[in-house]
Amino acid sequence: MSTASVELNTPDVIQEDFGDDMVLLNLRSGEYFNFSERSRAFIDAILKGVSPAELIGSIAEVNNDVGKEAENFYTLLEKHALIRPASTPVVPHDATLATSILAAGATFPFDFYDDLSDLIAADPIHDVAPEAGWPVRA
Amino acid sequence: MNSVARAVQNFARLALNFAQHQLSAQPMQKTFCVAGQNIGITESERVALDWLDGQFTPQTGPVKNRIYADYSNWASNFAPASAVLVGMSELHVDEYLAAVNLRGSFYGPLNRWEFFDPESRIGIRLQTHPSAYPEWEPTAPFANFLNWIMMADGKTVLHAATLGLKGKGVLIAGPGGSGKSGTTLAGILHGLSTVGDDYVVVDTAEKMTAYPFFHKIKQDVSGLSRVGLTLNSDVTVPLNWQNKYVFDVRKIAPDAAVDRLNVIAVLLPEITNRSNTTFSPASAFEILQALAPSTMKQLGGDRRATFRTCAEISRNISGYHLHLGTNPAEISARISEFIGKAK
Numbered sequence: 001m002s003t004a005s006v007e008l009n010t011p012d013v014i015q016e017d018f019g020d021d022m023v024l025l026n027l028r029s030g031e032y033f034n035f036s037e038r039s040r041a042f043i044d045a046i047l048k049g050v051s052p053a054e055l056i057g058s059i060a061e062v063n064n065d066v067g068k069e070a071e072n073f074y075t076l077l078e079k080h081a082l083i084r085p086a087s088t089p090v091v092p093h094d095a096t097l098a099t100s101i102l103a104a105g106a107t108f109p110f111d112f113y114d115d116l117s118d119l120i121a122a123d124p125i126h127d128v129a130p131e132a133g134w135p136v137r138a
Numbered sequence: 139m140n141s142v143a144r145a146v147q148n149f150a151r152l153a154l155n156f157a158q159h160q161l162s163a164q165p166m167q168k169t170f171c172v173a174g175q176n177i178g179i180t181e182s183e184r185v186a187l188d189w190l191d192g193q194f195t196p197q198t199g200p201v202k203n204r205i206y207a208d209y210s211n212w213a214s215n216f217a218p219a220s221a222v223l224v225g226m227s228e229l230h231v232d233e234y235l236a237a238v239n240l241r242g243s244f245y246g247p248l249n250r251w252e253f254f255d256p257e258s259r260i261g262i263r264l265q266t267h268p269s270a271y272p273e274w275e276p277t278a279p280f281a282n283f284l285n286w287i288m289m290a291d292g293k294t295v296l297h298a299a300t301l302g303l304k305g306k307g308v309l310i311a312g313p314g315g316s317g318k319s320g321t322t323l324a325g326i327l328h329g330l331s332t333v334g335d336d337y338v339v340v341d342t343a344e345k346m347t348a349y350p351f352f353h354k355i356k357q358d359v360s361g362l363s364r365v366g367l368t369l370n371s372d373v374t375v376p377l378n379w380q381n382k383y384v385f386d387v388r389k390i391a392p393d394a395a396v397d398r399l400n401v402i403a404v405l406l407p408e409i410t411n412r413s414n415t416t417f418s419p420a421s422a423f424e425i426l427q428a429l430a431p432s433t434m435k436q437l438g439g440d441r442r443a444t445f446r447t448c449a450e451i452s453r454n455i456s457g458y459h460l461h462l463g464t465n466p467a468e469i470s471a472r473i474s475e476f477i478g479k480a481k
Contacts, residue, residue, distance in 0.1 A: 014442060016449035018422040025445055027229055034423050116431045 001053040001074075006046055007086035024082050030117035031080060037105020038066075039073060045101065046074075046083070049091030058098035066102060073108040080112070142226055143234040145218040150240050150253045152216055157206040157253075157262035169201055170194035173339040173349035175287050179280065181207040185268045189279040192386055193352050195397070203287045205254075205261040205280060213251055213264035229441060236440050241286040243438030245272060252282050252438070256290035278352060281337070282438045288339050289439060293349075294447045297433040299335040300348050300399055301325040303477040307348060307399030309338065310407055310460070311428035317407035317462050324466035325473055326387060326394035333399055335387075337437075342451060346401040353395065354386055402480040404428070404451075405460040405473070413463055415472040420457035428457075 008015055014025045022040050025032040035043055046052045052074050060067025077083050166178035168187045172194055178201040181187060186207060228243070235242040241254040248270045254261035261283045265271060274281075285295045299310040299318040310318050322335040337351040387395045406420050406428045420428075430448035434441045458476075463469055 011442075014445060016426075016446070018426070018449075018453060021421075021423055023423060023426065023449070027233075027442060030229075113427070113431075116434060 001056070001071075003051045003053045003090065005049045005086045005088050005090045006052060006083045007088070008047060009081055009084045013082050025116075026081060028081065029114075031112055031114050032116060033080070033082065033113075034109075034111045036109055036111075038070075038101050038108045039105075039110060041101040041104035042070060042073060042108065043077070045093070045097055049086075049088055050093045050097065051090045054090070055093065055097065055101075058093065058095060059101060061095075062098050062102060069108050070101075073110060076110050142218070142222055142230070143237065145222050146226075146231060146234045146242070147238050147240070149213075149217055149251075150235055150238075150242055153213070153251065153253050153262050153264060154240075154255050154258070154260055156208075156212065157204075157260050158258070160206045160208070161204050161260065164206075166201060166204065169197040171196065171198045172284055172351065173288060173291070173293060173341075174198075175203055175291055176201045177203045177205065177284070177287060179205050179207065181209070183209045183268050185209055185265075185271070186275065186279050189276045193279065193354060195350075195353075203259040203261070203283075203290075205263065205283050207263040207265065209265050209268040209270075211266045213249075214266070217249075217251065217264075228438065232439065232441050236442070241282075241289070241439045243282050248272060254283055254286040254290075256286065259287070259290065261286065277354070278337075284351065285437045286439050289443065292343065293339050293341045294444065294451075295351055295433070295437055296338055296340050296429055296448070296451075297336070297436050298338050298404075298429065300333045300338050300401075301473055301477070302331040302333070302396060302399040303329075303474055305396075305398075305400055306402050306477050306480060307331070307333070308473070308477060309340075309348065309401055309404045309429075311404055311425070311432075312406050312408075313428075313432055317409050317460075321405075321407050321460070321462065321469060321473075324469045326391040328467050328470035328474075330470055330474060330477075331394050331396040331399070332387060333396060340401065340451065342447065342454075346451070346455060348399045348401050350395070350397065401455065402477065403456045403458060405458055405476075407460045407462055410461045411464060412461060413465075415463040415469045416461045417458045417472075417476060418461065420459050422452045422457065424459075425452040425455070425457035 012026055012028045016023045020036055020040060022035045022043060023032060045055055056067055056070045059070045161180055164180050166180055168179045168190050170177055170190060176197050176199055231242050231244050243252045249266050251264040288295050299322040300307050301322060310321055312318055319335045322332055326332050333348050333350040334352060339349040339351050341347045404425050406424060426448055430445050434444050
């Protein structure tokens with residue numbers, strides 16, 4: 001895992017905050033996500049420039065099992081193309097950040113919804129026969 | 139910007155120039171007003187004009203928004219080749235056109251393009267044949283254009299129903315089958331008012347206000363039966379594409395149709411089969427989930443902006459789960475109490 005900073009994968013990904021929750025919509029996939037508890041605190045930290053790798057390391061120093069959960073959570077963020085490497089310098093953090101993330105909740109929930117995905121997946125334009133001249137359902 | 143984006147943008151500009159030319163040469167054939175915006179329609183052949191009757195209020199002033207509907211297959215000579223469009227999604231069309239401050243939609247199964255320029259307020263529909271329209275068109279005519287016109291006016295069209303009392307009201311949001319239309323019907327038959335049971339125009343400036351979009355409401359036979367209605371000469375009209383009857387709210391509740399409501403909350407109905415109707419708080423995310431996906435799916439145009447607006451509404455308004463009882467009069471009475479208590 002890179003020790004570089006990351007940023008939101010804009011403009012494909014839109015962020016909306018709702019108090020303790022953060023909602024991310026990926027317009028490329030149609031998936032949207034609701035992050036709360038430790039997930040919200042973790043994302044907040046890495047979007048402020050804290051290195052994900054260093055933060056996961058700090059969490060693991062406090063609690064190794066939770067460190068593994070944080071790593072799994074971060075892998076999902078990457079897998080769903082919600083974040084990307086950034087060129088901005090890494091923002092240093094201290095041990096209190098890891099403890100505050102642990103205190104934000106009991107888990108790293110990764111709630112995602114795909115009921116908008118058919119805007120992409122069932123797209124009428126996708127399965128076409130190019131030789132037909134105009135797009136038609138293949 | 140890639141070559142597909144450029145092809146779509148260039149085609150949109152060409153089509154809108156064509157519309158400008160046609161509109162300067164031909165008179166408006168139908169005019170009407172939606173939420174304060176006067177709109178004029180001109181068609182190359184008479185196809186959709188009759189579907190507009192009874193859906194909107196009459197024109198109230200100069201027409202600022204003009205739509206030209208072409209059914210001559212003009213687009214076949216100018217549209218991007220299908221090979222260029224392979225892999226393009228509806229969201230791509232939104233994005234490509236938003237980048238040049240245009241709105242548009244492509245409905246692949248019927249090769250139908252629609253474009254709108256928010257600056258000039260001119261729109262064009264390019265349909266390959268007079269009968270090549272989507273099945274929902276007769277009951278929701280020109281819906282994309284109306285949505286884009288509302289957006290250009292700073293308003294938002296939401297997929298939601300409404301009920302009101304003495305000028306205050308609630309949005310009723312949720313997926314198909316959750317009970318939106320049935321709840322609306324129960325309410326208007328028992329003294330509540332409405333500005334619509336399917337789509338609604340919302341203005342979020344200062345007090346959130348809802349205005350009618352389409353004036354007709356729809357319900358299937360079993361839904362009519364649940365609220366004690368039987369089919370008669372007033373409501374027996376052809377079934378729409380969803381096997382629902384579409385009728386003017388004024389036919390069954392003459393005083394129920396109002397021209398605006400101040401929105402105080404969003405209700406998320408759930409059919410429970412319990413005897414009594416109850417309320418429980420819903421989170422901002424639950425409101426967003428009820429409003430955004432169905433609105434984004436059903437209305438073309440800048441879906442990014444739609445999501446943002448739904449999020450803003452969700453943050454700024456109270457939401458409640460509405461656990462529906464089975465008695466329409468009781469449902470209406472509980473909603474009436476709920477609205478009446480709101481400050």
